[in-house]
Amino acid sequence: MPSPILLVLLLSSILGFVLCEADYYGVLGVPKDADEKQIKAAYRSLSKQYHPDKNPGDDSAQQKFIEIGAAYEVLNDPDKRAVYDRYGEEGLKNGGPGGAQGGGRGDPFDIFANFFGGAGRGGPRGGRPGKPRGGDVDTSVEIGLRDFYNGKNLDFQADLQDVCDECDGTGSADGKMHQCPVCHGGGRVVQKRQLAPGMIQQFESPCGECRGTGKKIDHECNKCHGHGVFINRRKYDFKVPPGAERNYVEVFSGESNKSPDWTAGDLRVVVHESSAGNLGYRRVGVNLYRTEVISMKESLRGGWERYIPFLDSYEQSLKLSRPVGKIVLNGDVEVIKGKGMPFPGAEDEHGDLFVKYEVIYPGGDSKLLKEIHDEL
Ligand SMILES: [Zn+2]
Ligand SMILES: [Zn+2]
DSSP: OOOHHHHHHHHHHHHHHHHHSOOHHHHHTOOTTOOHHHHHHHHHHHHHHTOTTTSTTOHHHHHHHHHHHHHHHHHTSHHHHHHHHHHHHHHHHTTOTTOSSSSSTTOHHHHHHHHTTOTTTOSSSSOOSSOOBOOOEEEEEEEOHHHHHHOEEEEEEEEEEEEOTTTTTSOBSSSOOEEOTTTTTSSEEEEEEEEETTEEEEEEEEOTTTTTSSEEOSSBOTTTTTSSEEEEEEEEEEEEOTTOOTTEEEEETTOSOOBTTBBOOOEEEEEEEOSTTOTTOEEETTEEEEEEEEEHHHHHHEEEEEEEEEEETTEEEEEEEEEETOOOOTTOEEEETTOSOEETTEEEEEOOEEEEEEEEOOSSOHHHHHHHHHHO
16 A cells, blocks of 8 residues: 555645646647647648748748657647656656666656656766657658559659757857756756645746756847757658559658657658549559450440550550450450559569450430341
8 A cells, every 4th residue: 555645745746737738738639639630630720831942041940840850740649649748748758657768768757766866867968868850750742553554753842850060069158058947957857836835846947047957048049049959841752662552651860850859760762643634544552454345346246346445565565356256245354464453562563454345325316226227
């Protein structure tokens, strides 16, 4: 049976925790039970509004843009969101319970140890066994089936946070930093609140004066305005290999938002298949499917040929034909070997193409009907 004092201590620490952390839901302006869609929509509209391109020279807009990005990174990731909901921002800083960074993360009491002044962890910056990993950033692009067939070189730009190279991420123009007079360098302040007569709740929160860094800067870096980070437009290119599957993911390792406080996560690009520009083909696995319409005359008499557009940039059409007298019925399927999608990773091998014939019966074309009747 734990002593009542310990229970009160734990209780108040949990309360304090939830009350004093950065409010990611508030930053995005969504309710606590917001679903993925609401979060995405809020992020899209806010990040547009505060985008540095739209607010040149506006320091507070840039800061807000960074905050919005940080909130979205957490709330859009179900695992991180669960940790945040339960343990707040501090839980995420520690890599979360069971997180991959550092040792001893699996024990939730490790968080409390850190919370109460960090037994042996030595201050908010430095002395940590390893930096936590920052969130991944996902982006997506759409290309047509023809591009999936042949492979496609893509390039794109992304506005992401970089560590300021001017001040090496310190935010200080002269490289000098002073101890914060409010928290005396600890980065955290203790607050007290009376819950009931004789029951004082004591909790820690990040210092507002120095944003939890424990340091003050006299001369802000001109480039990053003291933030140590700035939004940078980066350029990337990559190749979608021939035959790549739907929702192919290209991973740029360690290319997510960067910060002196974390090891950058990955930038991931998901390549979706657009419905436009498929030339009438659809794919299931490595096979291609297509419906081809023929007339009743062609169906019954044979003796026809036609060229249909094809996806391969070296073979842009395929010939379909039937000799005279060869009947094709409505719903017949012709399998053309080796004209499906390239196998991913083995471009010389292909799936098959399935052409399904659909016969159009003439309505009121009595001349053609009579012609066919005579022939039969
Ligand atoms: Zn700077
Ligand atoms: Zn401070």
